Amino acid sequence: MRPIYLFSGLAGMQGPPLAALRALYQRPGNARYFTTAADAIAGVLDHVGEDAYRPALPGGIPLTAWLRGAAPDPAALQHSIIDGLFAHLYQLCLLQPAAGGGAAARGRLGPVAAIGHSMGLIGAVAAAMRITSRRRYTELCRDLIAMTALTLIRCHQLAPPPQGDATPMAAVRGVPAAELRAMTAGTGVHLALTNSSRSHVLAGDPADLAALRERHAQRLAGPGVRWAYLRATAAFHTPLLAPAVRTALAERHLMTHPLRGEALAVPVYVADGSAGGVNLQHRGDLLPDLLGHAVSRPLHWPATVRTAVEDARPDQVVDFGPGPSARLFTRECLRGSHDGLRYRSVPEPTAASSGPSV
Numbered sequence: 001m002r003p004i005y006l007f008s009g010l011a012g013m014q015g016p017p018l019a020a021l022r023a024l025y026q027r028p029g030n031a032r033y034f035t036t037a038a039d040a041i042a043g044v045l046d047h048v049g050e051d052a053y054r055p056a057l058p059g060g061i062p063l064t065a066w067l068r069g070a071a072p073d074p075a076a077l078q079h080s081i082i083d084g085l086f087a088h089l090y091q092l093c094l095l096q097p098a099a100g101g102g103a104a105a106r107g108r109l110g111p112v113a114a115i116g117h118s119m120g121l122i123g124a125v126a127a128a129m130r131i132t133s134r135r136r137y138t139e140l141c142r143d144l145i146a147m148t149a150l151t152l153i154r155c156h157q158l159a160p161p162p163q164g165d166a167t168p169m170a171a172v173r174g175v176p177a178a179e180l181r182a183m184t185a186g187t188g189v190h191l192a193l194t195n196s197s198r199s200h201v202l203a204g205d206p207a208d209l210a211a212l213r214e215r216h217a218q219r220l221a222g223p224g225v226r227w228a229y230l231r232a233t234a235a236f237h238t239p240l241l242a243p244a245v246r247t248a249l250a251e252r253h254l255m256t257h258p259l260r261g262e263a264l265a266v267p268v269y270v271a272d273g274s275a276g277g278v279n280l281q282h283r284g285d286l287l288p289d290l291l292g293h294a295v296s297r298p299l300h301w302p303a304t305v306r307t308a309v310e311d312a313r314p315d316q317v318v319d320f321g322p323g324p325s326a327r328l329f330t331r332e333c334l335r336g337s338h339d340g341l342r343y344r345s346v347p348e349p350t351a352a353s354s355g356p357s358v
Contacts, residue, residue, distance in 0.1 A: 009118025277307025
């Protein structure tokens with residue numbers, strides 16, 4: 001079998017996978033992983049200072065307390081810092097090379113390639129390194145968790161304050177990409193994500209996004225067209241967040257080891273535009289690509305998926321979640337050309353289960 005591993009970014013409508021993380025936390029084999037995660041997050045909060053994260057998360061990120069059952073502020077669970085970070089923690093835990101992570105993580109059905117939608121790229125890179133040492137993997141997790149938390153906090157320092165129910169991102173279905181580009185030309189709104197030929201995401205300042213919707217109200221309310229504001233609290237995949245990536249890169253001393261393309265045992269594919277994907281194995285320093293593609297560069301999922309499937313020739317997709325969105329977009333992108341490809345999901349863990357399997 002030739003599986004390609006698939007990772008979602010933000011959990012989306014399902015919200016952060018807190019229940020699944022609590023179930024994983026209860027397993028003794030995961031104790032070191034979660035201690036490392038909590039230490040990495042605490043180190044980042046100490047590094048950035050309270051003024052950087054309190055406006056978004058007044059209660060901070062008391063990870064261990066939440067995992068032990070303390071109830072987070074409902075507003076925290078609606079925030080993209082927690083959404084993205086918890087999705088990342090969930091995937092890294094499942095990928096552990098030893099007892100905590102399930103059959104796939106222990107070497108069975110190792111991937112021939114990996115792809116990650118948005119921030120899921122970070123999980124894809126971890127999977128593609130195929131690390132077998134528990135100690136080395138824990139060190140990698142510390143670095144990746146720290147840089148993920150840092151980058152998300154820096155992104156939200158640039159985000160405008162919330163304005164009622166308005167959000168900086170909206171999904172638009174049923175309008176071609178070329179038409180959306182024409183709509184957004186000369187505005188503060190960007191075509192941030194192309195999820196499929198008919199599914200896109202626009203992003204920008206919430207006021208600019210609302211103004212664009214009003215200006216094109218007739219078209220956006222037409223037959224077959226759907227507009228839906230997303231839960232996101234920052235304008236991801238736009239140049240508005242590029243300064244946050246530059247700031248995070250300047251603070252990479254929080255990492256203990258460099259991250260280079262040559263460390264990838266199997267390809268990881270990304271695509272900036274519709275021309276095709278790029279294999280990150282051929283990069284030197286991976287961190288600028290990793291953070292840029294995860295949060296500030298436009299995402300073109302069809303090009304990523306097509307390149308990965310044509311180059312790696314998988315016979316199945318193993319979806320590490322959380323949530324089904326990346327799997328659904330992947331199916332839509334490949335419909336009619338790779339209908340024989342099988343899809344499997346890594347089951348969400350429960351406290352009683354012995355571990356997720358594929």
